[in-house]
Amino acid sequence: MKLLSVLLVGATLCFGAVDINKADKAQLMEIKGVGEAKANAILEYRKEHKCFKTVEEIKNVKGFGVKFLEKNKSNLEASSCKK
16 A cells, blocks of 8 residues: 555656645655655644645745755645635
């Protein structure tokens, strides 16, 4: 089951951007430069703020800055959400 999950996450990254408002921990960890701690930080931010309004808002999460965004912006998306 884990192998299937990894394959699905890998396919998502090949064919589309990771939605930082909907991705689970495993999907977030597939983003270049995101390990378990950073994935948890994203999930915690979502829990506290409901969602990211834009991809750029990820810079508000501890451990994420301009360089991270420059390297990964094309692989990220922030779906609309209701606050």
